Amino acid sequence: MSDTDRRIGTGVGIGAVTGALISGGRPAGTAAGAVLGGVGGWLYDRNQKRYYYYDRHGRRVYR
Numbered sequence: 001m002s003d004t005d006r007r008i009g010t011g012v013g014i015g016a017v018t019g020a021l022i023s024g025g026r027p028a029g030t031a032a033g034a035v036l037g038g039v040g041g042w043l044y045d046r047n048q049k050r051y052y053y054y055d056r057h058g059r060r061v062y063r
Contacts, residue, residue, distance in 0.1 A: 004045045011041020 001009075015037015016030050023029020052062045 003048075004042075007045040007048075008038050008041040011037040011039070011044070013037070015040065 012034045016034035018037070019033015020026075020030040022033070052060050055061050
């Protein structure tokens, strides 16, 4: 599992739980929370990738 997949999956899980708590367990609220959490995880991943790059050997190098 890549870093991107892990961050998006974590966002989906946290968003789904939060959406379920806020909406009282309604499926639409849970789904909306999962979608928003996934988008948040993707944005967080994009932001983190600005701080490193991969060298020619495939190693992660931080700026």
